[in-house]
Amino acid sequence: MTQSLDQALAGFSPGLPFVVALSGGADSTALLCACAERWPGQVRAVHVHHGLQAAADGFESHCRQLCAQLHVPLAVCHVDARPAPGQSPEDAARRARYAALAEAAQDHWPDAKGIVLAQHADDQVETLLIALSRGAGLPGLASMPAHWARAGWQWHRPLLQVAGADVRQWLRDRGQAWVEDPTNSDEQFTRNRIRAQVLPALAQALPAFRDTFARSAAHAAQAQALLDELAAEVLEQVGLPPAIAALRALSPARQALVLRHWLKSQHQVTPSTAQLQELQAQLADCTTRGHRLHLKVGGGFVRREGDVLNWQPV
Numbered sequence: 211m212t213q214s215l216d217q218a219l220a221g222f223s224p225g226l227p228f229v230v231a232l233s234g235g236a237d238s239t240a241l242l243c244a245c246a247e248r249w250p251g252q253v254r255a256v257h258v259h260h261g262l263q264a265a266a267d268g269f270e271s272h273c274r275q276l277c278a279q280l281h282v283p284l285a286v287c288h289v290d291a292r293p294a295p296g297q298s299p300e301d302a303a304r305r306a307r308y309a310a311l312a313e314a315a316q317d318h319w320p321d322a323k324g325i326v327l328a329q330h331a332d333d334q335v336e337t338l339l340i341a342l343s344r345g346a347g348l349p350g351l352a353s354m355p356a357h358w359a360r361a362g363w364q365w366h367r368p369l370l371q372v373a374g375a376d377v378r379q380w381l382r383d384r385g386q387a388w389v390e391d392p393t394n395s396d397e398q399f400t401r402n403r404i405r406a407q408v409l410p411a412l413a414q415a416l417p418a419f420r421d422t423f424a425r426s427a428a429h430a431a432q433a434q435a436l437l438d439e440l441a442a443e444v445l446e447q448v449g450l451p452p453a454i455a456a457l458r459a460l461s462p463a464r465q466a467l468v469l470r471h472w473l474k475s476q477h478q479v480t481p482s483t484a485q486l487q488e489l490q491a492q493l494a495d496c497t498t499r500g501h502r503l504h505l506k507v508g509g510g511f512v513r514r515e516g517d518v519l520n521w522q523p524v
């Protein structure tokens with residue numbers, strides 16, 4: 211159920227001390243203020259200056275002022291988030307930001323127990339709708355987890371059940387300023403169109419959408435966790451690298467599951483639906499020892515090497 215910001219933090223018990231990822235926008239400004247109040251002396255902040263926009267300096271100076279006012283130690287790091295060919299600029303910025311957050315936290319506060327991010331219930335609904343708009347499978351529909359481990363850190367999103375408007379109201383009630391990201395109103399980005407056009411319509415037509423959509427995302431996440439377990443078991447059966455005969459003996463659904471899992475877990479590659487279908491069609495044709503298999507997947511090729519499949523970057 212949707213909660214107030216204070217209820218959400220009352221139910222949050224992070225290891226202490228911890229690091230807040232502070233962009234300077236409304237959500238992380240509110241998160242930092244509320245955490246500093248609740249856990250005095252136990253909160254640190256990292257701001258990533260990613261030089262993508264002219265407004266970046268304004269964000270940094272807001273973060274410096276806010277942290278000085280709250281007596282929260284702040285580390286500012288600079289990243290160059292130029293997208294790789296074929297990567298979206300927002301995606302490149304997000305990946306670079308998460309890596310920089312982990313690195314800065316490690317450099318400055320190696321004793322910290324976790325990193326806390328400020329995404330809220332509206333961000334979660336937007337993420338789910340973006341996944342649907344791209345025809346995503348279960349991993350995309352599972353949306354954002356409230357807690358996970360990566361790069362040696364525990365990551366938390368304690369505000370996932372708080373409505374975006376409530377976060378801003380919480381700040382207004384305290385007279386606390388924040389910096390508005392000018393790109394948030396740019397409707398050439400799908401997320402911003404969803405925020406400006408779809409969420410207001412959903413609020414009218416389906417007032418409980420934040421709760422019900424979050425439940426669907428949680429169901430998808432649970433099913434995906436089960437599929438991950440099954441995929442790991444099946445990969446163990448087919449071996450590493452995967453044996454062609456063992457792959458061919460699987461049902462189409464298991465074969466698709468284990469091929470995705472192999473490419474993702476071993477090579478950090480996510481095949482498109484068309485690439486996976488083509489790979490399965492080629493496996494079905496692989497009836498003789500001499501049959502060649504060669505297919506572009508992600509930034510490399512899947513090839514037949516004797517009795518097994520291999521993936522190599524280009």
Ligand SMILES: Nc1ncnc2c1ncn2[C@@H]1O[C@H](COP(=O)(O)OP(=O)(O)OP(=O)(O)O)[C@@H](O)[C@H]1O
Pocket residue numbers: 230231232233234235236237238239256257258259260307326327328329333391
């Ligand atoms: N430049 C940054 N430096 C540090 N943390 C960041 C930065 N940008 C985003 N984050 C963290 O990642 C979360 C999600 O980022 P996203 O870009 O979706 O939000 P945002 O619109 O910047 O949020 P906010 O309203 O807090 O600014 C933020 O709430 C914040 O905790």
